[in-house]
Amino acid sequence: MTTPVKNPETQVKRPDESLFKRLTRQQLFIPVAALILLVLFNLIADPSFFAISVKENSLGNPVLSGNIISVLDNASELVILAIGMTLVTASSGGQDISVGATMAIAGSVILRMVCGNEVSANTMHMPLILAVLIGILVSMVFGAFNGTLVAYFKIQPMVATLIMFTAGRSIAAWINNNQLPIMNDITFKYAGTFLPGIPIPTPVFITALVILIFWLVLKFTTLGLYTQSVGINANSSRLNGLDPKLIKLLTYVILGVCVAIAGFIRVSRSGSINYSRIAENIEMDAILAVALGGNALSGGKFNIYGSILGAYVIQFLTTTLYKYDVPSTALPAYKAVVVILLVVLSAPVVREKLASMKKAPAKAAKEVS
Numbered sequence: 001m002t003t004p005v006k007n008p009e010t011q012v013k014r015p016d017e018s019l020f021k022r023l024t025r026q027q028l029f030i031p032v033a034a035l036i037l038l039v040l041f042n043l044i045a046d047p048s049f050f051a052i053s054v055k056e057n058s059l060g061n062p063v064l065s066g067n068i069i070s071v072l073d074n075a076s077e078l079v080i081l082a083i084g085m086t087l088v089t090a091s092s093g094g095q096d097i098s099v100g101a102t103m104a105i106a107g108s109v110i111l112r113m114v115c116g117n118e119v120s121a122n123t124m125h126m127p128l129i130l131a132v133l134i135g136i137l138v139s140m141v142f143g144a145f146n147g148t149l150v151a152y153f154k155i156q157p158m159v160a161t162l163i164m165f166t167a168g169r170s171i172a173a174w175i176n177n178n179q180l181p182i183m184n185d186i187t188f189k190y191a192g193t194f195l196p197g198i199p200i201p202t203p204v205f206i207t208a209l210v211i212l213i214f215w216l217v218l219k220f221t222t223l224g225l226y227t228q229s230v231g232i233n234a235n236s237s238r239l240n241g242l243d244p245k246l247i248k249l250l251t252y253v254i255l256g257v258c259v260a261i262a263g264f265i266r267v268s269r270s271g272s273i274n275y276s277r278i279a280e281n282i283e284m285d286a287i288l289a290v291a292l293g294g295n296a297l298s299g300g301k302f303n304i305y306g307s308i309l310g311a312y313v314i315q316f317l318t319t320t321l322y323k324y325d326v327p328s329t330a331l332p333a334y335k336a337v338v339v340i341l342l343v344v345l346s347a348p349v350v351r352e353k354l355a356s357m358k359k360a361p362a363k364a365a366k367e368v369s
Contacts, residue, residue: 027294030345031309034292038316042323049323057194059186064199067319075315076203077103077262078282080210082289082307084258087223087251090231092150093299094157095287096252099259100279101168102142106263107273108172110135114188115181122184136260142168143256144249151248165283173275183271192268203265210261214304224302227251231299281332285314
């Protein structure tokens, strides 16, 4: 039996074309390309953007300072939220728009626990770890509430979470009797600022720990597989022995844990809370991080590391805009334009169109020859 001889012309491929196609097919292509563009822009416009120096903070401790440190620090809450949002999106094919409001609730609960009945407390009335665990438990309950509406009552996720988006900040204010509690104990602020003797912001370590935990969970459990399976086809998953409702509920509860950790970091930064402004519009950035990571907002297969990178890209963009004195009121508009372009370019339809446009000249030249 002879092996059929293939047409040599079909075997000859330009190495650069092959490499380009392989790169553009990668899910992380868009966020990596966006990050490279931002780096190049800042290198050309002002190389000092990447300068890192050692300065003293308010306590007189030497700490690292610079735009890159600010990006890593300020992106912490968004990265943690993006992880949970990715799982919710993958399982339910929708997004939770109440994460900012629930962050306010979690932060308010933690402050209520450590401040007791005092509006301005100088010492913590409860061990911090216990207060944080209570805040996580409360946030999980609200996550379960959202998940129940989505999984068991089959309400569209954005509509279901609109309830908490509307009422969450009022609930947060009610928890502390509409007062703005202040925790003056410096140890409470360590999680949001710096640990004594360590020059790197504490939120960077907390974020790294959360990423490590999720890496271990996804590697050694079937959570990722079950989440993708339910998101791709819930009916088929049920026929294969999974409970799609339970999986969806679980992802919302996990998002609740992420929200509480992010809320703790946010209130720890200042030692207080502003119910109307805390984590304002962060839910939109979390959704954009998921989209920038190449994840389909309709659910199914996901790449949690793409969302993490997407979150850092968004914060890098924000820091860049602040660097060049873009007014805070105009910041969302600038950010929206850039992010929309990136998301559109990452759409499969656009990629296919660009690929066909690239093939057209080569095909025409071949026909002429």
